[in-house]
Amino acid sequence: MSNDMPDFSNVKGGSSSTATKIYVVVSGDSLSKIAKREYGSAKEWKRIFEANKDILKDPDKIYPRQELKIPPKE
Amino acid sequence: MDTRILCTLLVTAALALAACGKKDEPAPAPAPAPAPSVEPAPTPAPAGIAVSSVTAGSAIGADKKVTVASDSFAPSDTIYVSVDTTGSGTAKLDAKWTYHKGGNVAVVKEDSMTIDTAGPATHEFHVSKPDGWPAGDYQVEVMLDGMSAGSKKLTVK
Numbered sequence: 001m002s003n004d005m006p007d008f009s010n011v012k013g014g015s016s017s018t019a020t021k022i023y024v025v026v027s028g029d030s031l032s033k034i035a036k037r038e039y040g041s042a043k044e045w046k047r048i049f050e051a052n053k054d055i056l057k058d059p060d061k062i063y064p065r066q067e068l069k070i071p072p073k074e
Numbered sequence: 075m076d077t078r079i080l081c082t083l084l085v086t087a088a089l090a091l092a093a094c095g096k097k098d099e100p101a102p103a104p105a106p107a108p109a110p111s112v113e114p115a116p117t118p119a120p121a122g123i124a125v126s127s128v129t130a131g132s133a134i135g136a137d138k139k140v141t142v143a144s145d146s147f148a149p150s151d152t153i154y155v156s157v158d159t160t161g162s163g164t165a166k167l168d169a170k171w172t173y174h175k176g177g178n179v180a181v182v183k184e185d186s187m188t189i190d191t192a193g194p195a196t197h198e199f200h201v202s203k204p205d206g207w208p209a210g211d212y213q214v215e216v217m218l219d220g221m222s223a224g225s226k227k228l229t230v231k
Contacts, residue, residue: 005180006173006208013183013201015169018138019191022164069190 128224138196149206169199
């Protein structure tokens with residue numbers, strides 16, 4: 001980048017949808033962290049767990065590369 | 075008319091009628107059943123997902139749509155781009171925000187989301203800069219499964 005270009009390293013971004021999003025778990029994730037990022041509240045983890053009961057048996061056990069359905073924010 | 079001729083005619087007619095009655099004609103074949111009508115196959119829904127509109131603004135509603143469309147922003151604004159899609163299925167949406175100055179281009183932010191939808195849906199990407207956006211020209215390009223699906227030129231004043 002040219003030196004006279006502004007610094008955009010502190011730009012914050014995000015996304016949301018009226019559709020179900022598919023989130024791919026990365027190392028260090030937990031349902032609470034994902035809920036905080038997607039819904040703004042870690043307490044919403046149950047919504048993600050409920051939407052993924054077909055692949056999650058224990059909310060504390062998620063694995064990298066798992067694809068979780070993230071229901072739309074209400 | 076002569077009585078004999080009359081009798082002959084009557085007998086002939088009676089015989090003809092009798093012959094017709096005796097004729098053991100097969101029952102008329104039933105009218106052929108109409109061929110089953112072949113309904114045209116319903117037009118399949120468009121395969122996959124398509125982007126129908128891309129709108130920028132400084133606020134969105136609960137429906138993820140921009141409430142007031144704009145391409146001009148203040149340095150303190152959060153900038154939103156709302157993306158309407160049609161169709162169903164799974165697709166990856168990307169938003170690439172760039173800053174343009176002279177001939178140079180700087181990437182401001184890139185975000186992506188994978189969506190799974192059964193019908194029309196609206197999606198949004200947003201960016202903010204705690205210390206304010208530098209004045210100048212920006213652009214956001216939206217990509218659907220890696221292909222450009224629309225872009226918006228934005229200005230910060």
